[in-house]
Every structure is written in structure tokens, then in C-alpha cells.
Amino acid sequence: MEKQWRIVDVLRHSRHDWLNKIQLIKGNLALNKIERVYEIIDEIIRDMQQETKLTNLKAVQFAEWMMTYNWKTRLISLEYEVLGDECDLSSYDADLTAWSSKFLTLMENQADAHDENHMSISIEVLKEEVKLFFDYSGTIKDKNNIVQWLREHQQQAAIHLESFHIHNHELTVLIKILF
Secondary structure, eight states: OOOOOOHHHHHHHHHHHHHHHHHHHHHHHHTTOHHHHHHHHHHHHHHHHHHHHHHTTOOHHHHHHHHHGGGSOOSSEEEEEEEEOOOOOGGGHHHHHHHHHHHHHHHHHHOOTTSOOEEEEEEEEOSSEEEEEEEEESOOSOHHHHHHHHHHTSEETTEEEEEEEEOSSEEEEEEEEEO
16 A cells, blocks of 8 residues: 555645646736636636545545545546445445555556556446446557456455456446445
8 A cells, every 4th residue: 555645745735736726827817818717716616526525425545545646646647526426435445445546556557658648537326336437548558467457356345347348548447336
């Protein structure tokens, strides 16, 4: 597992992110691009709403992993969205975090530093299950390695691999957590 964040590290990264956003707003105001300023503010609001929805799933380790993933230099950029109502995933937290972080590590090993690599994770909360869609675009060096890993990790405690599709520069994976 990765090194534990200290509070000062979290505050430093958060402050850096907010300063970047404020500078982006100031720059667009200076250029009198008022419409762009409103777009940036709307993006910030959407991001904060998604962060709230993620933390309301009560999977603390998973939320921390997702929210801090891009704070380190990585070959893959990560974004996420939570769809549906709140639920309590606290009892699935460790398994979900372990599976997801191992999967992203696998994909980072597939990525090429000279390519743009992006992972989007959509978390859909339904009445009797939670679906996680992993949608990747970028370099895939060895499809067979990914297929082998997915088959080896298709059922791990609460995590059930539902489906996956791999193409030249795209991959989709659907996992489920059944209540």
C-alpha cells in the first residue's frame, strides 16, 4: 500500500490545486473572458459535488485513493463520477481500494509516457448493487497481460468482474459489488 499522507501534505496539495484554479479565473478575468470564468466556476462546483458524493459512499480508503491519485506524477490521469443515491460501502472499502489500485498499477505499466493516457471511473449506485465502470484510453502494450490479470482477479471477496473489452487503445471494465 502507498505511503500514508500527512495532514501537511494534504493541505499543501489542496492549496496548490486551489491556487491553480484561482489563477485560472484571474487570468480569464484579466482577458475579459467572463463566459470562460463562469465555465471554470461551474467545473469547480461539479468537481466538489462529485467529491461529496464519493465521500458519502463511506469508503474512506477508496475515496482517499481516488481524490489523491493525480497528486503524484503518473502516466495515467484519473477522473471519476458517482451516479445515483448514497450508500454505505464501508464494509467493501479495503477490497475495493485494493482491486482498483492494483488494476491502475497494471494499467500504468501498460501506458507509454509519450502518449496521453486517461482512466475514467463511473460509480453507479443502484438498489441492490454498485457498478464501477473503468474506461481507459491510451497505450496498451500487452493486451494478454491485462486479460490474464482480469481473469485472475475476476472474483475477489466482494468484487465481481462482470465484463471487459480491450481494443487497440481503449479498454472498458465493469465490476460489481452485490449487497
